[in-house]
Amino acid sequence: MPSAFSFAVLATDGNARLGELHTPHGVVQTPAFMPVGTQGSVKAMRHRDLEEAGAQIILGNTYHLYLRPGDELIARRGGLHRFIGWPHPILTDSGGYQVFSLAERRKIDEQGAEFRSHLDGSLHRLSPESAVDIQARLGSDIAMVLDECLAYPASRDETAHSMERSVRWAERCRARFVDIRDGGGDVGPTNPGQAQFGILQGGVFQDLRDQSADATIAIGFEGYAIGGLSVGEPIDLMYAVVSDTVRRLPTDRPRYLMGAGTPEDLVDCVARGIDMFDCVLPTRNARNGQLFTSEGRINIKNARYAEDDGPVDPACGCYTCRTHSRAYLRHLYLAGEMTAGSLNTLHNLTFYLDTMRRIREAISLRTFDKFRQEFLRSASRLSLNS
Ligand SMILES: [Zn+2]
Numbered sequence: 001m002p003s004a005f006s007f008a009v010l011a012t013d014g015n016a017r018l019g020e021l022h023t024p025h026g027v028v029q030t031p032a033f034m035p036v037g038t039q040g041s042v043k044a045m046r047h048r049d050l051e052e053a054g055a056q057i058i059l060g061n062t063y064h065l066y067l068r069p070g071d072e073l074i075a076r077r078g079g080l081h082r083f084i085g086w087p088h089p090i091l092t093d094s095g096g097y098q099v100f101s102l103a104e105r106r107k108i109d110e111q112g113a114e115f116r117s118h119l120d121g122s123l124h125r126l127s128p129e130s131a132v133d134i135q136a137r138l139g140s141d142i143a144m145v146l147d148e149c150l151a152y153p154a155s156r157d158e159t160a161h162s163m164e165r166s167v168r169w170a171e172r173c174r175a176r177f178v179d180i181r182d183g184g185g186d187v188g189p190t191n192p193g194q195a196q197f198g199i200l201q202g203g204v205f206q207d208l209r210d211q212s213a214d215a216t217i218a219i220g221f222e223g224y225a226i227g228g229l230s231v232g233e234p235i236d237l238m239y240a241v242v243s244d245t246v247r248r249l250p251t252d253r254p255r256y257l258m259g260a261g262t263p264e265d266l267v268d269c270v271a272r273g274i275d276m277f278d279c280v281l282p283t284r285n286a287r288n289g290q291l292f293t294s295e296g297r298i299n300i301k302n303a304r305y306a307e308d309d310g311p312v313d314p315a316c317g318c319y320t321c322r323t324h325s326r327a328y329l330r331h332l333y334l335a336g337e338m339t340a341g342s343l344n345t346l347h348n349l350t351f352y353l354d355t356m357r358r359i360r361e362a363i364s365l366r367t368f369d370k371f372r373q374e375f376l377r378s379a380s381r382l383s384l385n386s
Contacts, residue, residue, distance in 0.1 A: 004193030005141070005222055007254045011364050015246070015273040018363040021254055023089040023141035024193035025081060026056070030254065030275040031363075033266065033356045034059045034091060035349055036283060039068070040084040043283055044341040045349070047086050053318065053346060054353035057089040057141075059278045062134055063098035067117050067124075071137040079139030079190030091278075092140035093258075094131040094173075100149040108148065110165065128172035132196075136180050139190030144225065145173035147199040152231040159203035166201045167215040174198075174219050195222035197256060203228055204237050206244050213248040223254040223276075230259040230279075239268060246273040263292055263355055264379050267372050270359050282352045286344035289333045292351045294378060298326075300344065305330045318350035319343075 004024040011018040021028040035042045035050060037058040042050055050058065060080060065071060077083040080090055099106055099113045106115035112127030128146045135143035147166040150159060177196045180187050198221035202208030216224065226245055229238045242257060249255055256276035257269050266277055282292065289300045293313035298305070300312070308326040320329070320343040332340035355375075362371035 005195035007223065007252065009251065011366075013363045013366045013368040014271065016270050016359075016363050016368045017273060017275060018360055019254065019275055021057075021089070021276075023057075023195070024191055025087060025089045025141050028056045028089050029360055031266070031270045031356055031359055032057060032276050033352050034276065034278040035352075036061075036278055036280050037084075037086075037090075039064045040080065042345075042349075044287065044338075044345045045283075047084075049319075049342070049346050050086075050349070051088075053350040054357060055088075055349065057091060058086065060090055060092045060138065060140060061098060062092050062095035062131065062138065063126075065092075065138060066095060066134050067119055071134045075137035075139070075188055075190050079137075081139065081191075089141045091142040092135045092138055092144065094144045094146040095126055095134065096131065096146045097149050097259075099126055110168075112146070112169075128169040129176045132173050132176040132180065133185075133187045136177075136187050136189035136191075136194065139194065141191065141194060142223070143177070143194055143196045145170045145196065145198055145221075147201055147227055149231075150201075150203065150228060152203070152233050154203055156203075156205055156208075159201075159205055160208055163201040163203075163208050163212045166199065167212060167219075170198050170216055170219055170221075174221065197221050197223040197225050197254075199225045199227040199258070200245060201228045204233055204241055206241065209241060209245050210248060213245060217248070217250060221253070223256060224249050225256040225258050225276075226274075227258045229257065230261050230265075235265075238265075239272065242269055242274065243272045249273075263352065264376060266352070266355060267359065267375050270363075271368070271372055282348035283345050286348040287341045289340075289344065291344060292348050294351075296379065300326065300330050301333050302330075312347050313351065316347065316350060316354070318347050320347040320350075 006022045009017050009019045019030040034057050035055050038061045074083045099115045102115050106113050114125050131146035146169050148162045150162050180189055198216040200212045202212040254275045257274045291298050291312050294315040305326040311321040313321055362368040
Protein backbone atom coordinates (compact mmCIF):
# COMPACT_ATOMS: atom_id res chain seq x y z
CA MET A 1 0.00 0.00 0.00
CA PRO A 2 1.42 3.46 -0.88
CA SER A 3 2.27 5.53 2.16
CA ALA A 4 -0.03 8.45 2.91
CA PHE A 5 3.00 10.23 4.29
CA SER A 6 5.36 12.37 2.25
CA PHE A 7 7.63 15.37 2.62
CA ALA A 8 8.66 17.98 0.11
CA VAL A 9 11.11 20.87 0.38
CA LEU A 10 9.51 23.82 -1.41
CA ALA A 11 12.23 26.44 -1.00
CA THR A 12 15.53 27.00 0.77
CA ASP A 13 17.34 30.08 2.05
CA GLY A 14 20.85 29.24 3.20
CA ASN A 15 20.39 26.03 5.20
CA ALA A 16 16.83 26.98 6.21
CA ARG A 17 14.09 24.99 4.48
CA LEU A 18 10.46 25.65 3.72
CA GLY A 19 8.57 22.41 3.35
CA GLU A 20 5.34 20.46 3.56
CA LEU A 21 4.62 17.26 5.45
CA HIS A 22 1.67 15.33 4.07
CA THR A 23 0.06 13.02 6.62
CA PRO A 24 -3.17 10.98 6.72
CA HIS A 25 -4.71 13.82 8.76
CA GLY A 26 -3.59 16.75 6.68
CA VAL A 27 -0.68 18.93 5.72
CA VAL A 28 1.85 20.48 8.08
CA GLN A 29 3.84 23.45 6.85
CA THR A 30 7.46 23.37 7.98
CA PRO A 31 9.41 24.62 9.82
CA ALA A 32 6.76 23.63 12.37
CA PHE A 33 6.35 23.87 16.12
CA MET A 34 4.35 21.11 17.84
CA PRO A 35 2.58 22.06 21.09
CA VAL A 36 2.91 19.27 23.66
CA GLY A 37 -0.38 17.52 24.47
CA THR A 38 0.89 15.22 27.17
CA GLN A 39 -2.32 13.40 28.12
CA GLY A 40 -4.25 13.92 24.89
CA SER A 41 -4.69 17.57 25.81
CA VAL A 42 -2.43 20.61 25.51
CA LYS A 43 -2.70 21.80 29.10
CA ALA A 44 -5.29 24.57 29.64
CA MET A 45 -6.20 24.65 25.92
CA ARG A 46 -9.30 23.65 24.04
CA HIS A 47 -8.60 22.30 20.57
CA ARG A 48 -10.31 25.29 18.99
CA ASP A 49 -7.87 27.57 20.82
CA LEU A 50 -5.01 25.58 19.29
CA GLU A 51 -6.53 25.90 15.84
CA GLU A 52 -6.95 29.65 16.34
CA ALA A 53 -3.33 29.93 17.47
CA GLY A 54 -2.25 28.23 14.23
CA ALA A 55 -1.27 24.76 15.47
CA GLN A 56 -1.17 22.26 12.60
CA ILE A 57 0.19 19.28 14.56
CA ILE A 58 0.37 18.37 18.25
CA LEU A 59 2.43 15.87 20.20
CA GLY A 60 1.00 13.13 22.42
CA ASN A 61 2.97 11.29 25.11
CA THR A 62 2.84 7.52 24.75
CA TYR A 63 3.90 6.85 28.36
CA HIS A 64 0.99 8.82 29.80
CA LEU A 65 -1.64 7.57 27.32
CA TYR A 66 -0.52 3.96 27.75
CA LEU A 67 -0.95 4.16 31.53
CA ARG A 68 -4.13 6.23 31.42
CA PRO A 69 -6.63 5.71 29.86
CA GLY A 70 -4.71 2.92 28.03
CA ASP A 71 -3.87 2.45 24.36
CA GLU A 72 -6.36 -0.42 23.95
CA LEU A 73 -9.22 1.68 25.28
CA ILE A 74 -8.20 4.46 22.87
CA ALA A 75 -8.00 1.98 19.96
CA ARG A 76 -11.54 0.79 20.75
CA ARG A 77 -12.64 4.46 20.42
CA GLY A 78 -11.12 4.52 16.89
CA GLY A 79 -7.68 5.86 17.79
CA LEU A 80 -6.28 8.99 19.37
CA HIS A 81 -7.58 11.52 16.82
CA ARG A 82 -11.17 10.41 17.24
CA PHE A 83 -10.90 9.89 21.01
CA ILE A 84 -9.62 13.41 21.71
CA GLY A 85 -11.51 15.14 18.88
CA TRP A 86 -8.45 16.52 17.08
CA PRO A 87 -8.77 15.78 13.34
CA HIS A 88 -5.34 17.22 12.45
CA PRO A 89 -1.90 15.56 12.50
CA ILE A 90 -0.48 14.06 15.71
CA LEU A 91 3.04 12.88 16.53
CA THR A 92 3.58 10.50 19.44
CA ASP A 93 6.85 9.97 21.27
CA SER A 94 7.91 6.43 22.19
CA GLY A 95 7.41 6.74 25.93
CA GLY A 96 11.12 6.23 26.50
CA TYR A 97 11.93 9.72 27.68
CA GLN A 98 9.39 9.58 30.52
CA VAL A 99 10.38 6.04 31.52
CA PHE A 100 14.06 6.98 31.66
CA SER A 101 13.15 10.01 33.77
CA LEU A 102 11.66 7.71 36.43
CA ALA A 103 15.17 7.16 37.85
CA GLU A 104 14.77 4.72 40.80
CA ARG A 105 11.49 3.39 39.47
CA ARG A 106 12.93 1.72 36.36
CA LYS A 107 15.45 -0.94 35.23
CA ILE A 108 16.90 -1.07 31.71
CA ASP A 109 18.41 -3.98 29.82
CA GLU A 110 18.82 -4.99 26.20
CA GLN A 111 15.20 -6.13 26.01
CA GLY A 112 13.81 -2.78 27.11
CA ALA A 113 12.78 -1.03 30.30
CA GLU A 114 10.89 -2.30 33.31
CA PHE A 115 9.23 0.46 35.29
CA ARG A 116 6.70 1.28 37.95
CA SER A 117 3.80 3.54 37.07
CA HIS A 118 3.95 6.99 38.68
CA LEU A 119 0.17 6.67 39.16
CA ASP A 120 -0.23 3.46 41.18
CA GLY A 121 3.17 1.79 41.37
CA SER A 122 2.11 -1.09 39.06
CA LEU A 123 4.89 -2.87 37.15
CA HIS A 124 5.16 -2.49 33.35
CA ARG A 125 7.60 -3.31 30.55
CA LEU A 126 8.36 -1.11 27.58
CA SER A 127 10.30 -2.75 24.74
CA PRO A 128 11.13 -1.49 21.25
CA GLU A 129 8.32 -3.72 19.95
CA SER A 130 5.72 -2.69 22.52
CA ALA A 131 6.50 1.02 21.96
CA VAL A 132 5.65 0.44 18.27
CA ASP A 133 2.50 -1.55 19.13
CA ILE A 134 1.18 1.10 21.51
CA GLN A 135 1.70 3.87 18.96
CA ALA A 136 0.04 1.74 16.25
CA ARG A 137 -3.04 1.45 18.49
CA LEU A 138 -2.97 5.18 19.24
CA GLY A 139 -2.79 5.77 15.48
CA SER A 140 -0.64 8.88 15.47
CA ASP A 141 0.50 10.16 12.06
CA ILE A 142 4.14 10.03 13.10
CA ALA A 143 5.46 7.43 15.57
CA MET A 144 8.90 7.59 17.15
CA VAL A 145 11.28 4.69 17.80
CA LEU A 146 12.21 3.74 21.37
CA ASP A 147 15.69 5.03 22.16
CA GLU A 148 17.77 5.17 25.29
CA CYS A 149 17.93 8.65 26.81
CA LEU A 150 21.01 9.53 28.83
CA ALA A 151 21.29 12.32 31.34
CA TYR A 152 23.86 15.05 30.69
CA PRO A 153 26.76 14.88 31.29
CA ALA A 154 27.60 11.27 30.37
CA SER A 155 31.03 9.78 29.67
CA ARG A 156 32.09 8.93 26.14
CA ASP A 157 31.98 5.17 26.88
CA GLU A 158 28.57 5.37 28.44
CA THR A 159 27.32 7.46 25.50
CA ALA A 160 28.80 5.06 22.93
CA HIS A 161 27.19 1.97 24.52
CA SER A 162 23.87 3.73 24.83
CA MET A 163 23.96 4.99 21.22
CA GLU A 164 24.74 1.48 19.96
CA ARG A 165 21.85 0.06 21.94
CA SER A 166 19.58 2.74 20.50
CA VAL A 167 20.60 1.65 16.98
CA ARG A 168 19.77 -1.99 17.82
CA TRP A 169 16.42 -0.88 19.23
CA ALA A 170 15.78 1.23 16.11
CA GLU A 171 16.26 -1.91 13.97
CA ARG A 172 13.76 -3.83 16.11
CA CYS A 173 11.31 -0.91 16.02
CA ARG A 174 11.50 -0.70 12.23
CA ALA A 175 11.05 -4.46 11.81
CA ARG A 176 7.94 -4.40 14.00
CA PHE A 177 6.60 -1.29 12.26
CA VAL A 178 7.00 -2.84 8.80
CA ASP A 179 5.39 -6.08 9.99
CA ILE A 180 2.33 -4.21 11.31
CA ARG A 181 2.13 -2.00 8.23
CA ASP A 182 2.14 -5.09 6.02
CA GLY A 183 -0.75 -6.61 7.97
CA GLY A 184 1.17 -8.91 10.31
CA GLY A 185 0.34 -9.59 13.96
CA ASP A 186 -2.81 -8.82 15.91
CA VAL A 187 -2.04 -5.30 17.11
CA GLY A 188 -4.98 -3.63 15.36
CA PRO A 189 -3.45 -0.37 14.09
CA THR A 190 -5.91 2.54 13.88
CA ASN A 191 -4.00 4.60 11.28
CA PRO A 192 -2.69 2.54 8.34
CA GLY A 193 -0.83 5.56 6.94
CA GLN A 194 1.33 6.05 10.05
CA ALA A 195 4.98 7.03 9.46
CA GLN A 196 7.92 6.24 11.74
CA PHE A 197 10.92 8.44 12.55
CA GLY A 198 14.33 7.23 13.70
CA ILE A 199 16.20 9.07 16.47
CA LEU A 200 19.89 9.92 16.44
CA GLN A 201 21.84 9.79 19.69
CA GLY A 202 25.51 10.18 20.59
CA GLY A 203 25.46 13.00 23.12
CA VAL A 204 27.88 15.81 22.38
CA PHE A 205 30.46 13.50 20.74
CA GLN A 206 30.38 14.21 17.03
CA ASP A 207 32.00 10.93 15.93
CA LEU A 208 29.32 9.03 17.87
CA ARG A 209 26.64 11.29 16.36
CA ASP A 210 28.04 10.44 12.90
CA GLN A 211 27.96 6.70 13.61
CA SER A 212 24.42 6.99 14.93
CA ALA A 213 23.32 8.96 11.86
CA ASP A 214 24.87 6.52 9.38
CA ALA A 215 23.44 3.43 11.11
CA THR A 216 19.97 4.91 11.56
CA ILE A 217 19.79 6.20 7.97
CA ALA A 218 20.85 2.72 6.78
CA ILE A 219 17.80 1.23 8.54
CA GLY A 220 15.60 3.73 6.69
CA PHE A 221 12.83 5.89 8.19
CA GLU A 222 10.34 8.44 6.88
CA GLY A 223 12.10 11.12 8.93
CA TYR A 224 14.96 11.63 11.39
CA ALA A 225 15.03 13.20 14.81
CA ILE A 226 17.98 14.50 16.79
CA GLY A 227 17.52 13.31 20.36
CA GLY A 228 19.54 13.76 23.53
CA LEU A 229 20.00 17.52 23.19
CA SER A 230 18.44 20.34 25.20
CA VAL A 231 19.26 18.30 28.31
CA GLY A 232 21.53 20.83 30.00
CA GLU A 233 24.52 21.00 27.65
CA PRO A 234 25.91 24.49 26.82
CA ILE A 235 23.92 26.12 24.04
CA ASP A 236 26.91 26.50 21.70
CA LEU A 237 27.56 22.77 21.96
CA MET A 238 23.93 22.03 21.09
CA TYR A 239 24.11 24.28 18.03
CA ALA A 240 27.40 22.70 16.91
CA VAL A 241 25.96 19.17 17.17
CA VAL A 242 22.85 20.23 15.25
CA SER A 243 24.92 21.82 12.46
CA ASP A 244 27.23 18.84 12.08
CA THR A 245 24.48 16.24 12.32
CA VAL A 246 22.16 17.90 9.82
CA ARG A 247 24.91 17.70 7.20
CA ARG A 248 24.75 13.89 7.32
CA LEU A 249 20.97 13.65 6.99
CA PRO A 250 19.21 13.01 3.68
CA THR A 251 17.82 16.24 2.22
CA ASP A 252 14.52 14.63 1.21
CA ARG A 253 13.42 13.65 4.76
CA PRO A 254 12.10 15.86 7.57
CA ARG A 255 14.46 16.67 10.46
CA TYR A 256 13.07 17.00 13.96
CA LEU A 257 15.00 18.48 16.88
CA MET A 258 13.40 16.93 19.98
CA GLY A 259 12.63 19.00 23.06
CA ALA A 260 13.87 22.40 21.85
CA GLY A 261 13.51 25.12 22.82
CA THR A 262 13.40 28.86 23.36
CA PRO A 263 12.15 31.13 20.56
CA GLU A 264 15.80 31.95 19.83
CA ASP A 265 16.61 28.20 19.58
CA LEU A 266 13.86 27.74 17.01
CA VAL A 267 15.19 30.54 14.80
CA ASP A 268 18.82 29.48 15.20
CA CYS A 269 18.10 25.81 14.50
CA VAL A 270 15.90 26.55 11.47
CA ALA A 271 19.02 28.40 10.24
CA ARG A 272 20.85 25.07 10.63
CA GLY A 273 18.30 23.09 8.62
CA ILE A 274 15.80 21.80 11.23
CA ASP A 275 12.16 21.39 10.12
CA MET A 276 10.27 20.36 13.30
CA PHE A 277 10.33 21.25 16.99
CA ASP A 278 8.46 20.47 20.20
CA CYS A 279 8.88 21.93 23.66
CA VAL A 280 6.93 22.38 26.88
CA LEU A 281 8.44 25.84 27.41
CA PRO A 282 5.59 28.00 26.03
CA THR A 283 2.87 26.04 27.84
CA ARG A 284 4.68 25.37 31.13
CA ASN A 285 6.02 28.92 31.41
CA ALA A 286 2.57 30.34 30.68
CA ARG A 287 1.16 28.51 33.68
CA ASN A 288 3.97 30.04 35.78
CA GLY A 289 3.18 33.54 34.54
CA GLN A 290 6.14 33.91 32.18
CA LEU A 291 5.08 35.30 28.81
CA PHE A 292 7.05 35.55 25.57
CA THR A 293 6.61 38.80 23.65
CA SER A 294 8.10 40.54 20.63
CA GLU A 295 9.86 42.80 23.14
CA GLY A 296 11.19 40.03 25.36
CA ARG A 297 9.97 37.83 28.21
CA ILE A 298 7.83 39.27 30.96
CA ASN A 299 6.71 37.92 34.34
CA ILE A 300 3.09 38.88 34.64
CA LYS A 301 3.15 38.56 38.46
CA ASN A 302 5.64 41.46 38.64
CA ALA A 303 4.32 44.47 40.60
CA ARG A 304 5.19 46.78 37.70
CA TYR A 305 2.19 45.40 35.77
CA ALA A 306 -0.36 46.06 38.57
CA GLU A 307 -1.83 49.08 36.78
CA ASP A 308 -0.58 48.42 33.24
CA ASP A 309 -3.57 48.75 30.90
CA GLY A 310 -1.62 47.65 27.81
CA PRO A 311 -1.82 44.18 26.21
CA VAL A 312 0.78 41.50 26.92
CA ASP A 313 2.30 42.13 23.48
CA PRO A 314 1.16 45.05 21.29
CA ALA A 315 2.38 43.09 18.23
CA CYS A 316 0.23 40.01 19.02
CA GLY A 317 -3.25 39.43 17.62
CA CYS A 318 -4.32 36.60 19.96
CA TYR A 319 -7.59 36.68 21.91
CA THR A 320 -5.73 37.37 25.16
CA CYS A 321 -3.92 40.39 23.76
CA ARG A 322 -7.01 41.68 21.92
CA THR A 323 -9.18 41.48 25.03
CA HIS A 324 -7.22 41.81 28.27
CA SER A 325 -4.70 44.09 29.95
CA ARG A 326 -1.52 43.11 31.74
CA ALA A 327 -3.14 44.44 34.93
CA TYR A 328 -6.08 42.01 34.60
CA LEU A 329 -3.85 39.04 33.70
CA ARG A 330 -1.67 39.77 36.73
CA HIS A 331 -4.77 39.86 38.91
CA LEU A 332 -6.00 36.50 37.52
CA TYR A 333 -2.61 34.93 38.14
CA LEU A 334 -2.33 36.18 41.73
CA ALA A 335 -5.93 35.17 42.44
CA GLY A 336 -5.21 31.64 41.19
CA GLU A 337 -7.98 31.76 38.58
CA MET A 338 -7.95 28.89 36.04
CA THR A 339 -8.38 31.39 33.21
CA ALA A 340 -4.90 32.73 34.01
CA GLY A 341 -3.45 29.44 32.73
CA SER A 342 -5.57 29.29 29.60
CA LEU A 343 -5.22 32.96 28.61
CA ASN A 344 -1.46 32.93 29.20
CA THR A 345 -1.01 29.63 27.32
CA LEU A 346 -3.04 30.91 24.37
CA HIS A 347 -0.75 33.92 24.15
CA ASN A 348 2.54 31.99 24.45
CA LEU A 349 1.50 29.38 21.89
CA THR A 350 0.34 32.12 19.53
CA PHE A 351 3.75 33.77 19.93
CA TYR A 352 5.57 30.50 19.11
CA LEU A 353 3.33 29.56 16.20
CA ASP A 354 3.39 33.09 14.82
CA THR A 355 7.18 33.03 15.00
CA MET A 356 7.13 29.84 12.88
CA ARG A 357 4.77 31.48 10.39
CA ARG A 358 7.10 34.47 10.10
CA ILE A 359 10.07 32.13 9.68
CA ARG A 360 8.30 30.34 6.81
CA GLU A 361 7.40 33.63 5.18
CA ALA A 362 10.99 34.89 5.45
CA ILE A 363 12.36 31.68 3.88
CA SER A 364 9.92 31.96 0.97
CA LEU A 365 10.99 35.60 0.43
CA ARG A 366 14.65 34.63 0.90
CA THR A 367 14.96 37.19 3.72
CA PHE A 368 15.47 34.67 6.51
CA ASP A 369 18.91 35.88 7.55
CA LYS A 370 17.65 39.45 7.96
CA PHE A 371 14.62 38.16 9.90
CA ARG A 372 16.89 36.10 12.14
CA GLN A 373 19.18 39.01 12.99
CA GLU A 374 16.26 41.29 13.81
CA PHE A 375 14.55 38.58 15.85
CA LEU A 376 17.64 37.83 17.92
CA ARG A 377 18.26 41.54 18.49
CA SER A 378 14.79 42.07 19.93
CA ALA A 379 15.07 38.83 21.92
CA SER A 380 18.24 40.04 23.65
CA ARG A 381 16.63 43.41 24.31
CA LEU A 382 13.74 41.75 26.02
CA SER A 383 15.69 39.43 28.26
CA LEU A 384 16.89 42.64 29.91
CA ASN A 385 13.27 43.47 30.70
CA SER A 386 12.43 40.35 32.67
ZN1 LIG B 1 -1.10 37.51 22.51
